[in-house]
Amino acid sequence: MTTGASDPGAYAVRVRGVRKRYGHVEALRGVDLDIAPGEVHALLGDNGAGKSTLVKVLAGAVTPDEGSIEIGGRRHRFTSPRDAQRAGIETVYQDLALAPTLPPDANLFLGREPARPGLLGRLGFVDRKAMREAAGTHLRSLNSKVQDLGAEVGSMSGGQKQAVAVARAAMWGSALIMMDEPTAALGVAQTESVLDLIRRIRDEKGLPVLLISHNLPDVFSVADRVTVLRLGRRVLTAPIGEVTATGLIEAMTGADTLRGAS
Amino acid sequence: MTDLASRPAQAPEAGARRRRAIGAQRLSDATILLLLIGMIAAFSVLTPAGTFLSLSNFESVLLTASQLLILSCGTTFLLIAGGLDLSIGAVTVFSAVVVAKVMGALAGTAAQAADFQYPNLAVAVAAAVGGGLAVGLGWGVLNGVLAVRTRIPPFIATLATGGIVLGLASVWTDGQNVQNVPLPFQTGFGLGKLFGVVPWPIVIAAVVTAVSWVLLAKTRFGLHTYAMGANLEAARRAGIDVGRHMVLLYAGMGALCGLVAIIDVGRFGTASITSHSGDGLAAIAAVVIGGTSLFGGRGRISGTIVGALIPAVLQSGFVIMDVQPFWQNVAVGVVLLVAVYVDQVKIRAQTRA
Numbered sequence: 001m002t003t004g005a006s007d008p009g010a011y012a013v014r015v016r017g018v019r020k021r022y023g024h025v026e027a028l029r030g031v032d033l034d035i036a037p038g039e040v041h042a043l044l045g046d047n048g049a050g051k052s053t054l055v056k057v058l059a060g061a062v063t064p065d066e067g068s069i070e071i072g073g074r075r076h077r078f079t080s081p082r083d084a085q086r087a088g089i090e091t092v093y094q095d096l097a098l099a100p101t102l103p104p105d106a107n108l109f110l111g112r113e114p115a116r117p118g119l120l121g122r123l124g125f126v127d128r129k130a131m132r133e134a135a136g137t138h139l140r141s142l143n144s145k146v147q148d149l150g151a152e153v154g155s156m157s158g159g160q161k162q163a164v165a166v167a168r169a170a171m172w173g174s175a176l177i178m179m180d181e182p183t184a185a186l187g188v189a190q191t192e193s194v195l196d197l198i199r200r201i202r203d204e205k206g207l208p209v210l211l212i213s214h215n216l217p218d219v220f221s222v223a224d225r226v227t228v229l230r231l232g233r234r235v236l237t238a239p240i241g242e243v244t245a246t247g248l249i250e251a252m253t254g255a256d257t258l259r260g261a262s
Numbered sequence: 263m264t265d266l267a268s269r270p271a272q273a274p275e276a277g278a279r280r281r282r283a284i285g286a287q288r289l290s291d292a293t294i295l296l297l298l299i300g301m302i303a304a305f306s307v308l309t310p311a312g313t314f315l316s317l318s319n320f321e322s323v324l325l326t327a328s329q330l331l332i333l334s335c336g337t338t339f340l341l342i343a344g345g346l347d348l349s350i351g352a353v354t355v356f357s358a359v360v361v362a363k364v365m366g367a368l369a370g371t372a373a374q375a376a377d378f379q380y381p382n383l384a385v386a387v388a389a390a391v392g393g394g395l396a397v398g399l400g401w402g403v404l405n406g407v408l409a410v411r412t413r414i415p416p417f418i419a420t421l422a423t424g425g426i427v428l429g430l431a432s433v434w435t436d437g438q439n440v441q442n443v444p445l446p447f448q449t450g451f452g453l454g455k456l457f458g459v460v461p462w463p464i465v466i467a468a469v470v471t472a473v474s475w476v477l478l479a480k481t482r483f484g485l486h487t488y489a490m491g492a493n494l495e496a497a498r499r500a501g502i503d504v505g506r507h508m509v510l511l512y513a514g515m516g517a518l519c520g521l522v523a524i525i526d527v528g529r530f531g532t533a534s535i536t537s538h539s540g541d542g543l544a545a546i547a548a549v550v551i552g553g554t555s556l557f558g559g560r561g562r563i564s565g566t567i568v569g570a571l572i573p574a575v576l577q578s579g580f581v582i583m584d585v586q587p588f589w590q591n592v593a594v595g596v597v598l599l600v601a602v603y604v605d606q607v608k609i610r611a612q613t614r615a
């Protein structure tokens with residue numbers, strides 16, 4: 001049921017008792033979640049279980065009614081996505097939030113463009129050369145499939161777009177990277193490429209990743225631990241080696257519910 | 263990483279799509295410049311030597327284009343960001359009325375003006391210029407706040423404010439042009455030249471164009487303008503204050519209207535109520551002909567320069583050839599249709615997935 005860990009320093013991110021209500025719907029009913037440094041943590045659950053809401057709470061996009069978030073032992077209260085970003089949390093949303101007419105480097109640096117040195121920088125001039133070089137270095141370090149740094153992102157394949165969005169999160173995140181169904185729209189090869197990117201974020205950058213997915217093979221392939229939400233409650237957290245697909249599906253759908261329904 | 267080998271069909275396809283998109287972009291950029299050069303070449307051949315292709319006609323074409331070019335620079339920013347301002351003609355008229363009224367009232371008494379005596383000319387010009395810019399800016403801010411705060415599409419919102427602003431200007435002046443502009447303002451500025459060589463309106467248009475180009479192509483502000491038009495939600499999530507940015511763009515557009523009003527009053531010595539009704543659409547046409555996307559996120563000042571020159575070149579050529587200059591409107595309309603069509607092809611090439 002639970003992780004049982006008690007040392008707060010052992011976790012990069014600790015979520016305690018988070019509640020969020022939308023009118024009559026209780027999307028989150030007191031959720032606890034611990035994310036360890038450098039782990040890929042999969043978040044599973046049926047439609048409407050509250051996964052996206054939990055991610056939005058951690059991203060600062062939704063303010064919870066109750067509960068707390070601790071990062072590296074410090075308590076945070078996010079009132080805007082900016083707050084979460086400042087605390088080191090970066091999110092790859094399902095819609096990616098890329099600017100399709102801009103090249104990858106401008107997308108990686110969007111809102112955080114490097115300034116030219118001196119007076120020009122103070123006047124708002126962007127150091128495009130530095131931006132392009134840093135973007136190239138970063139994408140190469142992730143072994144990314146994005147090759148043409150001059151091409152518009154809108155003209156790229158779905159996998160390449162996803163790679164740009166993930167790379168942006170990895171570039172700026174220092175506490176946690178979150179991804180909401182990053183492989184939902186991708187083919188087999190591109191999915192594998194994104195999963196590889198996730199592993200690289202963990203292994204090369206040492207960052208924890210919180211991954212929402214409906215795809216169990218993906219989860220078994222990339223996750224270190226897994227948490228299942230059902231109807232706004234956490235029903236399971238376990239190392240991936242200790243669960244089976246059947247067990248996860250039962251946790252997601254709720255064996256009780258099934259029995260009750262039939 | 264086995265992907266590259268396992269998806270041989272996808273990579274080339276994506277590459278082709280990109281090449282198609284970029285190819286279309288370059289094609290339309292070059293096409294429109296070639297079109298302008300072709301027009302100039304054709305008129306040069308078709309008109310008597312030393313008429314169309316002469317320094318004085320070159321100057322007069324630039325003078326004609328200068329006001330449209332200034333308005334088009336502001337419109338380029340707005341269209342790239344996903345905005346639109348149809349009220350710019352009306353705001354220009356209103357600002358011109360302010361400029362003319364303030365200048366006329368402050369320069370001297372009616373008796374002095376009748377003798378072409380303007381004891382307070384410097385103060386009057388300063389107040390009129392400041393007033394014209396401020397009023398234009400003010401209407402621009404109103405447009406911007408409407409665009410950001412209400413859900414009224416800018417097409418409707420600025421159509422409405424344009425009607426209101428032009429209506430107010432007409433009520434204020436009884437629909438009459440404002441005449442009592444001090445003569446020295448016209449002779450010294452509107453018809454004057456920098457170093458006796460380059461007419462002031464051209465100088466101002468050149469400066470506005472240069473500043474716009476640098477701002478759009480080199481600065482964070484420019485990059486954010488593109489990002490907003492490409493994906494407003496993405497820009498917002500990247501921490502860009504999109505509301506503030508949009509208001510700034512409309513405010514800048516309004517201030518440029520004030521600037522054009524000052525030039526207009528200087529050139530013609532009067533604030534005309536009727537002569538700017540088509541300015542908004544003319545600017546949008548020039549900008550779109552210049553390759554800026556109606557769908558936002560794409561465009562360049564270099565294209566806008568070409569787009570703003572085309573009507574003036576056509577008009578000059580037709581006048582010299584003794585063709586009815588109204589053919590200019592017909593020709594610009596045709597070019598506009600082609601430009602929008604190319605834009606759509608571009609978008610389709612880009613989003614085909």
Ligand SMILES: Nc1ncnc2c1ncn2[C@@H]1O[C@H](COP(=O)(O)OP(=O)(O)OP(=O)(O)O)[C@@H](O)[C@H]1O
Pocket residue numbers: 022025026027045046047048049050051052053054
């Ligand atoms: N903005 C909102 N307004 C009202 N209700 C909402 C809102 N966002 C989520 N909900 C509700 O909260 C519950 C949890 O939604 P959430 O999007 O977190 O689920 P999810 O686990 O991400 O589901 P899915 O797998 O379908 O993406 C659902 O019942 C949903 O209808």
Ligand SMILES: [Mg+2]
Pocket residue numbers: 051052053
């Ligand atoms: Mg969801």
